[in-house]
Amino acid sequence: MNISDVLCVRCKGYRKLCSLTNCPILSQYKIQLAIISNIKGRIVEGSTPPSIIVGESGYPRVNVMVQVPPGIKGNRAKNYDDPYNWWGILNLEDIIRLRSSLLATITKANIHNPWILYDKEISLSAVSSKPVDTYIELRRVPEPILRFDSILTPVGPRAPMEKLKVVENPKISKEIEKIIWDDLRAYEAVWRLFNRNIDFYTIVRAFSLGLLGRIRRRRLIPTRWAITAVDSIISKNLLKRLREYKQINDYYVGFTEYLGNKFAIILHPQSYEFTWIEVWHPSSLWVKKSNKPIIIVNRERPGKGPKYVDGGYMAAKTGVLQYLNTIRRRAGVIIIREVLPSYYVPTGNWHIRISAYKALELNVMKVNDLNEALSTIARKLSVDVNELFRQIPSLNIKAQKRLNKYISS
Numbered sequence: 566m567n568i569s570d571v572l573c574v575r576c577k578g579y580r581k582l583c584s585l586t587n588c589p590i591l592s593q594y595k596i597q598l599a600i601i602s603n604i605k606g607r608i609v610e611g612s613t614p615p616s617i618i619v620g621e622s623g624y625p626r627v628n629v630m631v632q633v634p635p636g637i638k639g640n641r642a643k644n645y646d647d648p649y650n651w652w653g654i655l656n657l658e659d660i661i662r663l664r665s666s667l668l669a670t671i672t673k674a675n676i677h678n679p680w681i682l683y684d685k686e687i688s689l690s691a692v693s694s695k696p697v698d699t700y701i702e703l704r705r706v707p708e709p710i711l712r713f714d715s716i717l718t719p720v721g722p723r724a725p726m727e728k729l730k731v732v733e734n735p736k737i738s739k740e741i742e743k744i745i746w747d748d749l750r751a752y753e754a755v756w757r758l759f760n761r762n763i764d765f766y767t768i769v770r771a772f773s774l775g776l777l778g779r780i781r782r783r784r785l786i787p788t789r790w791a792i793t794a795v796d797s798i799i800s801k802n803l804l805k806r807l808r809e810y811k812q813i814n815d816y817y818v819g820f821t822e823y824l825g826n827k828f829a830i831i832l833h834p835q836s837y838e839f840t841w842i843e844v845w846h847p848s849s850l851w852v853k854k855s856n857k858p859i860i861i862v863n864r865e866r867p868g869k870g871p872k873y874v875d876g877g878y879m880a881a882k883t884g885v886l887q888y889l890n891t892i893r894r895r896a897g898v899i900i901i902r903e904v905l906p907s908y909y910v911p912t913g914n915w916h917i918r919i920s921a922y923k924a925l926e927l928n929v930m931k932v933n934d935l936n937e938a939l940s941t942i943a944r945k946l947s948v949d950v951n952e953l954f955r956q957i958p959s960l961n962i963k964a965q966k967r968l969n970k971y972i973s974s
Contacts, residue, residue: 612637612641629672629785657824688770689737741776766915803883818929818930819927828881884919
């Protein structure tokens with residue numbers, strides 16, 4: 566959280582000095598205590614939503630966290646890890662409440678031996694199309710800890726696992742079942758599954774849990790790494806496919822807002838170019854000391870990759886490229902992500918990927934030129950757009966005929 570520790574100490578959760586309606590620290594702690602109090606002894610029963618995370622600490626012997634909502638079984642469990650159905654419906658507090666209610670049971674595994682999880686059907690439960698009933702014996706009482714991450718969805722209270730038994734047969738799609746035993750490179754397997762409409766996070770779990778790749782070389786992959794890797798594989802292939810399509814001839818603007826994040830997207834006539842601009846407002850997540858917005862720019866051109874690669878950038882890129890492939894057109898892309906103070910804890914980068922796509926799918930509109938595009942997004946964003954571009958010398962946008970003249974090299 567970005568709120569000053571001093572402020573929290575002065576507030577103690579009831580004076581609301583941070584201006585939030587509810588104290589997020591106390592709310593999360595109360596939810597977790599309620600979950601822990603409902604666990605009788607060391608036995609937990611529930612369904613995997615599915616929600617399984619491979620950690621990275623201690624690599625190559627890593628934590629594998631099987632997350633279960635205690636007492637929740639069947640389709641009700643799916644809502645605890647369902648980003649596509651969360652988007653636009655659940656608010657930040659709803660998502661924290663759901664994720665706080667999951668118990669993360671932990672076992673250790675060597676990354677070189679993913680088959681031990683397969684034999685116990687743990688990895689199969691992770692790619693099941695329906696939640697799978699699970700019986701767990703804990704080694705000790707869970708600890709009420711909530712962990713936030715910029716790539717992963719929040720992880721709730723946790724406890725070491727003594728024993729886990731999948732008591733229901735996982736329901737595996739034919740595409741997943743076949744590819745588990747295909748001796749394909751992981752790169753090819755990810756792309757094949759994507760083309761067969763397997764959802765992004767099922768692909769990530771299959772990749773992370775060692776169900777994809779050359780059979781004798783399979784490994785467990787930490788989930789954070791797997792998400793960015795799958796984004797990279799999908800976006801790279803989508804970009805290749807764009808070469809087959811015609812370039813757009815007009816300017817388009819898309820916009821959406823969700824979880825304290827605003828996304829404004831400009832599509833412009835160009836073969837392909839991707840410009841990512843993040844504006845982090847004072848008192849928003851990670852911005853503790855600055856009294857003015859923090860601006861980050863990343864840019865990708867044909868034959869020249871971005872300055873850096875991170876999860877948010879790759880997620881947004883995948884979302885936009887999916888849209889361009891849907892309409893079968895090439896375009897230059899400018900995305901402005903504006904992060905407001907109301908985004909006070911990270912919930913993972915799933916919402917960036919979906920928001921980038923939804924901003925175009927739901928709200929795209931044609932405009933006459935770049936000036937109109939900029940004036941349109943200026944009415945949507947909190948930041949001063951003219952001042953924003955004045956602070957980015959590498960862009961130097963001015964009213965000219967073509968965008969490659971607006972942006973200096």
